[in-house]
Amino acid sequence: QVQLVESGGGLVQAGGSLRLSCAASGRTLSTNAMGWFRQAPGKEREFVAALSWSGGSTYYADSVKGRFTISRDNAKNTVYLQMNSLKPEDTAVYYCAADPSLRGVLSKSATPSYWGQGTQVTVSS
Secondary structure, eight states, X not given: OOEEEEEOOEEEETTOOEEEXXXXXXXXXXXXXXXXXXEOTTSOOEXXXXXXXTSOOEEEOTTTTTTEEEEEETTTTXXXXXXXXXXXXXXXXXXXXXXXXXXXXXXXXXXXXXXXXXXXXXXXX
């Protein structure tokens, strides 16, 4: 079993940056693909970014490509989402997810084995 806890959310002005962290406990993350998703009020869940278990392959939604970076530190059992040039439309609750398969975290319809509780990101204009 894996427990995921996100942190790092908050309120930031447009153009600013935040770094989200997702810390795992219970089991190592090193053999899991990791993903970040987000959901804004009244909207469907949206895929944001994913990372293979080795960290060698990364994937991004077109809406965040070039602005967000997903990374992992397996020694710390933690995954990060660096978010730069934030826009008001990035406002959402951000969730991290883990799955033994990359397919389990790679799209909005994915069904990861593990989810975090979410962290709120609010970008003011």
